Amino acid sequence: MNTRTSSPVGTLDRRAFVTALLADRRDLLVVSGLGSATYDLAAAGDHDRNFYLWGAMGGAAMIGLGLALARPDTPVLVLTGDGEQLMGLGALATVGARAPKNLSIVVLDNRLYGETGMQASHTGRGVDLVAVADGCAFGWTMRVDSLEQAGPLRERLHRREGSGLASVLIAQTEAARVLPSRDGVENKNRFRRALALPTI
Amino acid sequence: MSAAPPAAPDWRDQVFETFKRNSVRQVCYVPDAGHSRLIALAHADPEIDAYPLTTEEEGIAASCGAWLGGHRSVLLMQSSGVGNCINMLSLIENCRFPMLTLITMRGEWGEFNPWQVPMGRSVAASMSLMGVSVRRVDDPARMADEVQAGLDDAFTADQAVAILISQRMLGRKQWTR
Numbered sequence A: 001m002n003t004r005t006s007s008p009v010g011t012l013d014r015r016a017f018v019t020a021l022l023a024d025r026r027d028l029l030v031v032s033g034l035g036s037a038t039y040d041l042a043a044a045g046d047h048d049r050n051f052y053l054w055g056a057m058g059g060a061a062m063i064g065l066g067l068a069l070a071r072p073d074t075p076v077l078v079l080t081g082d083g084e085q086l087m088g089l090g091a092l093a094t095v096g097a098r099a100p101k102n103l104s105i106v107v108l109d110n111r112l113y114g115e116t117g118m119q120a121s122h123t124g125r126g127v128d129l130v131a132v133a134d135g136c137a138f139g140w141t142m143r144v145d146s147l148e149q150a151g152p153l154r155e156r157l158h159r160r161e162g163s164g165l166a167s168v169l170i171a172q173t174e175a176a177r178v179l180p181s182r183d184g185v186e187n188k189n190r191f192r193r194a195l196a197l198p199t200i
Numbered sequence B: 001m002s003a004a005p006p007a008a009p010d011w012r013d014q015v016f017e018t019f020k021r022n023s024v025r026q027v028c029y030v031p032d033a034g035h036s037r038l039i040a041l042a043h044a045d046p047e048i049d050a051y052p053l054t055t056e057e058e059g060i061a062a063s064c065g066a067w068l069g070g071h072r073s074v075l076l077m078q079s080s081g082v083g084n085c086i087n088m089l090s091l092i093e094n095c096r097f098p099m100l101t102l103i104t105m106r107g108e109w110g111e112f113n114p115w116q117v118p119m120g121r122s123v124a125a126s127m128s129l130m131g132v133s134v135r136r137v138d139d140p141a142r143m144a145d146e147v148q149a150g151l152d153d154a155f156t157a158d159q160a161v162a163i164l165i166s167q168r169m170l171g172r173k174q175w176t177r
Helices: A014-021 A036-043 A060-070 A082-087 A089-098 A129-135 A147-159 A184-194 B011-021 B033-044 B056-068 B079-085 B089-095 B114-129 B140-157
Strands: A029-032 A050-052 A076-081 A103-109 A140-144 A164-169 B024-029 B049-052 B072-078 B099-104 B133-137 B160-165
Touching (some): A014 A103, A014 A147, A036 A050, A050 A184, A060 B056, A082 A103, A082 A129, A089 B049, A140 A147, A184 B056, A184 B089, B011 B024, B011 B140, B024 B033, B056 B089, B072 B140, B089 B160, B114 B133
Parallel strands (some): A076 A103, B024 B049, B024 B072
16 A cells, blocks of 8 residues: 555535635636536536636646736636646646736645546645645745635735635535536637627 | 849748738747747747647647637647647537647658657547648648638637648758757
């Protein structure tokens, strides 16, 4: 047995935290990583400025980067899980090297691959995404383990003060699935309409 | 003795001018020697955000994000990077995102390094399997027009387009100096 199990597990309710993070969201643009993060974003309230991923694992942060560069005056939030971000670890280097001020990545970290049967992920085995983001020259990072931190984190990402990453230690419980539209073309067009951009 | 005939315009400069004429605002890339002039021109332009990627599928996702926010982008890669993109291309198909990528070819003509061959040989088929329209350019004089057509197809008709720049057009890599 050589599995590392040293990383602490969180107690935060993921839905309560995401709802608090998205309260008073103003002009915030949100991209959610596939699986539970997409259900959490939908559960907090469907919105024209939400872009839900149902696949493209590892791509959420990079969609956020392209979007943040296109809309520098608007805060962009990538809401994702530990497994999704681990697949896009290189993207943290790409984000850190370009570092738009309006991009924040919030990783809902339950140390598990939840969608596939709750297998332990790397973050439960000593891998530290906050340390990775620090090493990738992010402007700020934050470790979150209480609901009270949702407000300060929300204000921080609205201030657009540098590319940031927060790791939110959430409980290893499964929330009821809240399924948003999985019509990608409609989701894309709705998002662009919300920004007064033409659709084909 | 008559003066030397005027040099033919460099196709790389013509491609960049085509980017500019079509309001391309983001250029992301995994470097390749064949793209080095375009990369340098993109970085030097204050209206273009140019940034390197650690792997090519990042650029697929970034171009989708750029379009969500209203920017046209172009992804530059070498043939060996195509295999890295396969699953991320489902994002393009599912959401019918526009995409234009310029791919410099290795492993197909005058190649010294056999490690370039398997992916080089599979580029067109891989992209086609994932629903990307593949066009191949062998003639430098055709390049700018192909890029113009690719930009039109991508950003006015929501198509995904890969333009393959042949190794013959790029020239042999020099292995001895």
